[in-house]
Amino acid sequence: MPERTPADAGARQLHLNAFLMSTGHHEASWRLPESDSFAGTQVAHFQQLARTAERGAFDSIFFADSPVLHGDVRQRPYGTLEPTVLLSAIAAVTKRIGLIATASTTYNDPYNLARRFASLDHISGGRAGWNVVTTAGEAAARNFSLEDQPAHWRRYERAAEFLDAARKLWDSWEDDAAVGDKAAGVWADSSRVHPINHTGRYFRIQGPLDVPRSPQGHPVIVQAGSSEDGKDFAARYAEAVFTAQQTLAEAQRFYADLKRKTAAVGRNPEHIKILPGIVPVIGSTEHEARRLEKQLDELIHPEHARKQLAGVLRVSPESLPLDAQLPEDLPSEDAIEGAKSRYTLIVELARRERLTVRQLIGRLGGGRGHRTFSGTPEQVADAIQEWFEKGAADGFNIMPPVLPSGLDTFVDHVIPILRSRGLFRHQYSGRTLREHYGLPRPENGIAPADSAEAAETERAVPAAV
């Protein structure tokens, strides 16, 4: 790789997010001798990980979420702490790193959720981010008095109205509304605190929010869906996108497409940061990295994983011998309902790399469709640099296969290389998550118009009285 030096400091810089998950992203990571099987409910574990990521000057940490127990608890640690609550405990022991929580627009109310994110943003001094999800699956629906999930388009329609309403709520206090004038006995200028009177297809919300505007104005909006609806939503609302891309060519296409879509709705394409996921399996030699990958893959129950794979591919488990490649006569993608992009990703991955079913299971167990990359710290840094410089990424969503060791290794061995090449910050220059990602603080969208109107009303009233 051609080196960039710190002298290039003004040059474009990588953004790195640490995607945290109990003992790591590899589904068998909890079985390693080094792992604490019960780490998933231990706040100290996550506080330690966040401090490690902050030591590495990561832009942010991130938790996925779904309001349903969706996996088989025999196989790996499922059942996770609610992210906004967990991140608040992490905010208390960190200073700079961004804190991104996933939350569903299908199974929350805008008022409550907007308030929780505003609270987290106050508590963290402007470090909150929200990964907006619409939550697929009937199992989640059945935790919320529904028989089945709302249709895909309807979930996205609700998500868009939810975001619009949340943004109005975040803007319902002008930034300088609270004045704290002790002498006059005026705590806030009530003409700068506005009802939102939102009326839409899904919600009617009077407002204002019962918390003043937060340090960032709005939390950073993150999105991770890759369907067409998801990309349209991202183009309109997202400021960072987490995405699963297996090859440089695919990642370049996705990157160009989403930047173009973002420009097409009138937004600055630099204000949407695209971060493909990468599961870095790091060894001091290539051989050591491969050995760790193999050790992990061998801890997966092949029969259970084969059954899961057969379910996704809509074939019988018996038609998938472990040491053969996928059969030629799989269903066509058109016949698959509901998880098309995952189906296609899996089949294409297997065909492209001529993987046996056993190898495919290992690859999926490692990153659930995200790109796994095994190698030395130099090789991992090369892989990151290549995509970054070839128009495939603004940065990466780092998904360590094993935690905490995989994050320690990345911070201690990969980040110094990225820094020496002038690709990544040596320390934080900003204080908020928006500053880390180079995103603007949102203007207050509700206040100017309403204030003008209120001012006009105030002028009008005396004349009329």
Add this chain to the structure above:
Amino acid sequence: MPERTPADAGARQLHLNAFLMSTGHHEASWRLPESDSFAGTQVAHFQQLARTAERGAFDSIFFADSPVLHGDVRQRPYGTLEPTVLLSAIAAVTKRIGLIATASTTYNDPYNLARRFASLDHISGGRAGWNVVTTAGEAAARNFSLEDQPAHWRRYERAAEFLDAARKLWDSWEDDAAVGDKAAGVWADSSRVHPINHTGRYFRIQGPLDVPRSPQGHPVIVQAGSSEDGKDFAARYAEAVFTAQQTLAEAQRFYADLKRKTAAVGRNPEHIKILPGIVPVIGSTEHEARRLEKQLDELIHPEHARKQLAGVLRVSPESLPLDAQLPEDLPSEDAIEGAKSRYTLIVELARRERLTVRQLIGRLGGGRGHRTFSGTPEQVADAIQEWFEKGAADGFNIMPPVLPSGLDTFVDHVIPILRSRGLFRHQYSGRTLREHYGLPRPENGIAPADSAEAAETERAVPAAV
């Protein structure tokens, strides 16, 4: 007062909760020179208060809450951080003190809220409590797509079903379900993780919860409504009750009534702790205490407060001269819709103590209907001891008029007296909030029956196949 010595250590002990609120409970506290007007959104302020309360070995701290901006932001700091998120950041900097958040059963979903409290209980190591409220008022309803609030009885009916569903969710994992058997590759015993299949008038919830059972099993359930519906709900569900009582006789009646109601539904009346509120205005002399009270009362805008009082009493502000007592010809309580107990409390307080409107405004501004007590630390300790020993209280909800100074004074000057009298712990003996309050850890209500059923099903299946 007769002294009790530490030798009485086996004797019944007070329980103390610190009710925290931005710059204090007196509505003009933010105007004092010592106060930080913007403390309400600063996590460091609340973390400091929690550490002070923990230094005093308080059982718990507590935040009120309502999902609506219900006050006039000109008058005092309104707009508060969401309590479950705030308490998580406080959990991170404390070790023993209980953490009680208010949350509404009318404007939340059981699945999401049960999960947030389970998460807070995990994060705090068993220190979470939930003050269950049904949230009166049409303004809150209008933040949740409703025109008006559901009827009182309907809110309580929903609350009861909400609690039943939440308890099933908290019990959906048996305590020992997660086994972490690395060698066998079994993370949890899935036969010990149960769907709840709740079906009621308000909710259908499949479950299980997506977080393992928490250290306390259930958060401590707190209740603060004083209507008949509220008391019935408390008798059935509450483990601690915060209540506003102005006189010893009233407090004794309330105490005896609620203990009797609790026994009547088959619960141990010792497992419901009754804590009247007290606003202690403390001075090193009586004179100094009265001066602080007067200083605070004089900072209230009398005109604004008179308008608010007139609204509660359903009369015109002009009919309430500031330096006269309340007029004789007030509406009868029967004519008041919706806030009967508050109306009666205010009128009785004014008549009993022959307060002028100005004095009444001061009293209400200090504690919103809770008992204000001004005096020296000895006198405050006497007042606490008297109610505690005369069957009016199991402890107190301490509502400092000014924060942080009012809590510092209480911890440094009142608590040592209570300790020297053998009435209050010198240090924590337990680790969880349940242990502080002397409450049992709930048995798992769902598991035994379901397990038996599951075991039977397992036995039945092979025979049938």
